[in-house]
Amino acid sequence: xxxxxxxxxxxxxxxxxxxxxxxxxxxxxxxxxxxxxxxxxxxxxxxxxxxxxxxxxxxxxxxxxxxxxxxxxxxxxxxxxxxxxxxxxxxxxxxxxxxxxxxxxxxxxxxxxxxxxxxxxxxxxxxxxxxxxxxxxxxxxxxxxxxxxxxxxxxxxxxxxxxxxxxxxxxxxxxxxxxxxxxxxxxxxxxxxxxxxxxxxxxxxxxxxxxxxxxxxxxxxxxxxxxxxxxxxxxxxxxxxxxxxxxxxxxxxxxxxxxxxxxxxxxxxxxxxxxxxxxxxxxxxxxxxxxxxxxxxxxxxxx
Amino acid sequence: xxxxxxxxxxxxxxxxxxxxxxxxxxxxxxxxxxxxxxxxxxxxxxxxxxxxxxxxxxxxxxxxxxxxxxxxxxxxxxxxxxxxxxxxxxxxxxxxxxxxxxxxxxxxxxxxxxxxxxxxxxxxxxxxxxxxxxxxxxxxxxxxxxxxxxxxxxxxxxxxxxxxxxxxxxxxxxxxxxxxxxxxxxxxxxxxxxxxxxxxxxxxxxxxxxxxxxxxxxxxxxxxxxxxxxxxxxxxxxxxxxxxxxxxxxxxxxxxxxxxxxxxxxxxxxxxxxxxxxxxxxxxxxxxxxxxxxxxxxxxxxxxxxxxxxxxxxxxxxxxxxxxxxxxxxxxxxxxxxxxxxxxxxxxxxxxxxxxxxxxxxxxxxxxxxxxxxxxxxxxxxxxxxxxxxxxxxxxxxxxxxxxxxxxxxxxxxxxxxxxxxxxxxxxxxxxxxxxxxxxxxxxxxxxxxxxxxxxxxxxxxxxxxxxxxxxxxxxxxxxx
Ligand SMILES: C[S@@+](CC[C@H](N)C(=O)[O-])C[C@H]1O[C@@H](n2cnc3c(N)ncnc32)[C@H](O)[C@@H]1O
Numbered sequence: 001x002x003x004x005x006x007x008x009x010x011x012x013x014x015x016x017x018x019x020x021x022x023x024x025x026x027x028x029x030x031x032x033x034x035x036x037x038x039x040x041x042x043x044x045x046x047x048x049x050x051x052x053x054x055x056x057x058x059x060x061x062x063x064x065x066x067x068x069x070x071x072x073x074x075x076x077x078x079x080x081x082x083x084x085x086x087x088x089x090x091x092x093x094x095x096x097x098x099x100x101x102x103x104x105x106x107x108x109x110x111x112x113x114x115x116x117x118x119x120x121x122x123x124x125x126x127x128x129x130x131x132x133x134x135x136x137x138x139x140x141x142x143x144x145x146x147x148x149x150x151x152x153x154x155x156x157x158x159x160x161x162x163x164x165x166x167x168x169x170x171x172x173x174x175x176x177x178x179x180x181x182x183x184x185x186x187x188x189x190x191x192x193x194x195x196x197x198x199x200x201x202x203x204x205x206x207x208x209x210x211x212x213x214x215x216x217x218x219x220x221x222x223x224x225x226x227x228x229x230x231x232x233x234x235x236x237x238x239x240x241x242x243x244x245x246x247x248x249x250x251x252x253x254x255x256x257x258x259x260x261x262x263x264x265x266x267x268x269x270x271x272x273x274x275x276x277x278x279x280x281x282x283x284x285x286x287x288x289x290x291x292x293x294x295x296x297x298x299x300x301x302x303x
Numbered sequence: 304x305x306x307x308x309x310x311x312x313x314x315x316x317x318x319x320x321x322x323x324x325x326x327x328x329x330x331x332x333x334x335x336x337x338x339x340x341x342x343x344x345x346x347x348x349x350x351x352x353x354x355x356x357x358x359x360x361x362x363x364x365x366x367x368x369x370x371x372x373x374x375x376x377x378x379x380x381x382x383x384x385x386x387x388x389x390x391x392x393x394x395x396x397x398x399x400x401x402x403x404x405x406x407x408x409x410x411x412x413x414x415x416x417x418x419x420x421x422x423x424x425x426x427x428x429x430x431x432x433x434x435x436x437x438x439x440x441x442x443x444x445x446x447x448x449x450x451x452x453x454x455x456x457x458x459x460x461x462x463x464x465x466x467x468x469x470x471x472x473x474x475x476x477x478x479x480x481x482x483x484x485x486x487x488x489x490x491x492x493x494x495x496x497x498x499x500x501x502x503x504x505x506x507x508x509x510x511x512x513x514x515x516x517x518x519x520x521x522x523x524x525x526x527x528x529x530x531x532x533x534x535x536x537x538x539x540x541x542x543x544x545x546x547x548x549x550x551x552x553x554x555x556x557x558x559x560x561x562x563x564x565x566x567x568x569x570x571x572x573x574x575x576x577x578x579x580x581x582x583x584x585x586x587x588x589x590x591x592x593x594x595x596x597x598x599x600x601x602x603x604x605x606x607x608x609x610x611x612x613x614x615x616x617x618x619x620x621x622x623x624x625x626x627x628x629x630x631x632x633x634x635x636x637x638x639x640x641x642x643x644x645x646x647x648x649x650x651x652x653x654x655x656x657x658x659x660x661x662x663x664x665x666x667x668x669x670x671x672x673x674x675x676x677x678x679x680x681x682x683x684x685x686x687x688x689x690x691x692x693x694x695x696x697x698x699x700x701x702x703x704x705x706x707x708x709x710x711x712x713x714x715x716x717x718x719x720x721x722x723x724x725x726x727x728x729x730x731x732x733x734x735x736x737x738x739x740x741x742x743x744x745x746x747x748x749x750x751x752x753x754x755x756x757x758x759x760x761x762x763x764x765x766x767x768x769x770x771x772x773x774x775x776x777x778x779x780x781x782x783x784x
Contacts, residue, residue, distance in 0.1 A: 001776045003776065005773075014778070014782075021319055025319075027782075031783060058529075062322075066322055069318070264782075
């Protein structure tokens with residue numbers, strides 16, 4: 001197996017402080033039932049000074065040159081017929097970072113889809129996640145959302161930016177041998193399905209993130225993956241007891257959901273500080289799980 | 304060498320390892336941690352680059368003409384002598400040596416211009432000599448080496464450059480000084496990095512460059528590697544065109560005006576008109592010659608117009624008799640033609656004795672010789688001739704680098720007067736001037752790009768953390784294929 005900086009494990013989870021590309025390349029073929037995660041959004045955030053940080057790149061090209069390797073290895077380790085789901089959004093760029101001096105959108109979502117398909121994945125589904133434009137305006141003060149512009153120079157205005165979950169499938173002859181994911185109607189009645197099948201998810205919350213566990217002096221994770229989104233994906237696309245993988249586990253959000261839902265979890269994170277928090281979060285998720293008593297790990301909308 | 308260490312297991316993903324290596328590589332400084340007080344007369348930008356180079360141990364100062372790189376280099380040498388208690392050798396182009404000795408004296412730095420090893424004696428100091436004389440010395444006695452006008456390496460034969468690189472490969476402190484390189488000049492950057500022991504040229508090429516599909520034999524920077532490449536260059540060099548590149552004020556660094564005059568000779572096109580080669584007139588005698596831009600055609604053209612161009616140059620020189628004139632020629636027959644017409648003019652050409660070349664160049668620099676005729680490849684690099692403000696080109700070659708450097712001998716910081724550049728050419732050679740003008744535009748654009756990248760890189764020349772995982776990972780028992 002590959003070398004890592006550090007590692008830790010519970011009964012139903014294993015976490016590795018490692019470069020995910022290298023780690024994933026060392027994993028056995030057809031060993032993962034589902035992967036779900038947010039990749040670094042190209043160069044939007046730099047997470048660490050490490051040469052391996054995929055956010056620490058000079059260009060989108062450079063980002064995809066490295067991310068592509070993960071996409072390829074992820075295909076190999078995924079069981080035939082099973083899925084990978086990535087949480088992404090498009091990026092706004094401004095004149096100061098553009099050669100042409102223009103302002104607009106970079107279709108990061110589209111590029112992720114293109115590269116997955118190029119690496120052999122089948123594009124399977126795109127869920128649009130509604131986000132409130134008013135909150136976005138308050139947070140970003142984006143030129144694209146100002147009422148002032150809407151009144152005086154509306155060509156400048158855009159609209160709110162949704163998030164997306166793009167889902168891909170490993171399509172291959174051997175897929176019949178992989179057990180099907182099933183949903184007993186007693187637990188998952190028709191109306192649940194109808195809600196989840198919606199092409200636009202209107203009812204999830206961006207504030208529904210792992211927030212506890214950050215001690216005062218610890219930096220907050222720049223963009224933890226919402227738990228409610230993760231939960232739907234984990235429930236729809238894996239059976240209890242199966243293995244869920246997050247190559248960019250950050251502070252462990254996907255792992256916490258997976259463990260809580262009775263799945264096994266495997267995750268990698270490069271930044272030691274995030275890794276340590278992920279381990280803490282996974283440990284407490286497992287304790288709560290066995291105690292059958294969920295503490296309030298969720299900050300919820302009210303927070 | 305370089306600071307990246309690849310862990311053994313990246314072997315599974317060679318292509319990925321390559322990407323990471325390209326991203327992470329940075330040169331580790333191997334100079335002095337404690338830098339003593341530097342000369343109080345250094346300008347802030349000179350102090351900054353000198354400190355950087357002392358800290359790096361092996362470094363390049365890419366300082367444009369007139370920014371005082373010799374003072375910075377001499378001060379660097381002084382500190383190396385002091386710290387190592389060994390002499391430092393400074394290699395300079397012909398006739399530049401005495402100039403440096405004078406400069407050192409002015410600042411109270413102990414440096415001596417010498418021609419042979421016998422002249423080395425007494426306490427350790429800086430010894431200045433010419434590249435051409437390197438064989439007279441045993442280099443392992445020196446604690447440090449300075450290559451002055453190091454871009455001259457380019458004009459040496461490959462063997463000479465390779466010899467220099469290997470001669471000094473064990474010298475602990477190495478400094479290269481030259482004007483900012485042309486940004487696309489990877490040969491020059493590669494030679495510098497190899498000389499400084501930072502990375503071999505082929506490794507540099509394979510890391511960041513790609514063969515240009517459109518241009519056989521040419522290489523260009525890989526697009527995603529542009530910033531990474533300059534970041535790496537910034538880890539072992541400082542590149543300054545103006546003090547503001549390093550965040551200092553530009554006061555006093557504004558160049559005087561330069562005026563370029565083109566004088567054209569109307570070539571007689573009926574000579575050697577040749578015959579039609581194609582079409583229904585094939586074989587028929589042509590009325591006029593049709594010059595093209597092939598090397599042979601240009602040469603033929605030049606020979607035909609040599610006398611006329613020399614007349615024009617002589618006219619210029621005669622019309623401004625109080626002034627010193629520097630005449631650039633491209634060929635010996637041009638030089639002969641000009642010399643015949645200008646009484647008192649002296650020439651410096653390649654075949655002459657070293658000492659004669661040197662004394663003539665020095666006489667011109669001191670102002671005792673009024674008209675000097677020479678070639679850019681001989682005197683185009685390094686000399687400070689800002690006492691002179693008139694120059695004439697008896698003809699141009701396609702080399703923008705030569706043209707630029709030649710002009711820079713007089714048009715540099717320290718020049719107090721407007722500089723006049725006269726170019727004599729035949730109307731049939733207009734293509735050459737057009738190429739030079741285009742290259743000059745390209746050069747400025749790319750230089751700008753490089754400056755921005757280098758400025759950014761110098762401002763936050765953060766070195767990425769390397770990734771060295773030591774623990775073997777264990778997979779859980781429940782994971783299975
Ligand atoms: C978008 S965040 C994921 C956040 C995570 N979903 C959570 O909720 O905490 C991306 C993460 O990828 C990590 N990362 C970047 N490059 C990496 C690499 N080569 N290997 C492993 N992790 C990496 C970053 O440190 C960052 O924490």
